[in-house]
Amino acid sequence: MQVDFLEIMESLFHIHNIEMTLIRLEDLPAETSDFTDILQKLTLDFKSRQISEAILKALKPNCISILHTETMLNYVLFTATPDMQQEYQFDFISIGPYLTAPLTHEELLTLIQILHLPMDRYDALQSFFSSVPVFSGENDINSLISLMGKFIYGSFTSFTIENLRDRFTLPPGNFDFSINKKPYEAMQSIEKRYQAENELLEAVAKGDTNRALYNYSNFFSYRVPPRNTDRLRNAKNLYFALNTLLRKAVQNGFVHPLYIDEMSGRFSQEIEKSTSTEALSDLGREMVHKYANLVRNHSMRGYSPAVQKVINYIDFNYQEDLSLKKIAELFSISPSYLSALFKKETGTTLTEYINSKRIDVSVSLLNTTDLSIQNVAGQVGFLDVNYYTRIFKKLKGLSPSAYRSLINQRIDK
16 A cells, blocks of 8 residues: 555644645746735745745755744745655645744733734734644654654655744735734634534544544644633633533433433543643543543444333343343333344343343452452342353453452552
């Protein structure tokens, strides 16, 4: 299978919501329209022949350049090798804009002064910079840039990385330093953020854990303006909202509310107890992972209402007498019909499902408690410890005591 390196790199930056643009000078119009919005001035207009030519002139062969603008926006720029020019038909690549950290209130006030904007444009400026992705962590940025250089130029020693802060300035132009009340860039970012949110919730509702985690990274590359000056409080409010969204997504995945309520309540407590935004970020990934797994393990999607009720009853009452006759009476279904319907929809018999559920719970007890094997059997609904041992060995490949010994050996190591 042939791998397209540029497509891979574009996908890696897309996770962080950072655009990667291939620039071909001959495709750009010779004449460019005047800027009418200061936000267009803030972001480099790579559709402008004048600006793109100035950038290309400042770039060096076999060199990746990092452009830091006076407005705190950053770009990664590099020229195409002759082979890449021939294969992909472009002159240079732009990656950005991105911020290395969210702008503070003081930094926004400084920009207001630099751009000679009235203070009533503060909210619009804040909205714009909240739409710019943050690529924090200098080591992460440098590692990714170095990896790009290795693939583009052949090895880690065949290229250099330099800053363009002092070597590049925008060409002179007549700019209108006005600002729209609803800047296009910010509106576009909001649309993309809602799209990313929908993709995240859809993945969770389907129990697609890997895709959910990918979409989570993309979703959180979009930011919203802070509601107050307490950074931790803002972050907690955001993760409370995420917890609510994920809870609804799992509900759409046909999971019983008891499971959802238990997990949602636990995460709410952990969010409130968090003492840093870094801890909240780690908790967010855990939330997405566990909510998606909850759907994968407990979704009733595709089952008839009768089978849904039976499975939920078993899952929450596995310690009780769960004979086919008793369950059929409880839901006013004939035993023979219930047996056939359950087998048809789940692919397993009612007894097999009950035993599997009980064994799974017993595994957790063996891992986390010092209860005797007999007590474990009784707590999960097996009245005969010998029968429990036989079923455990059938499903897990070894006896309960052998399983516990194996776990203890791994812990001791």
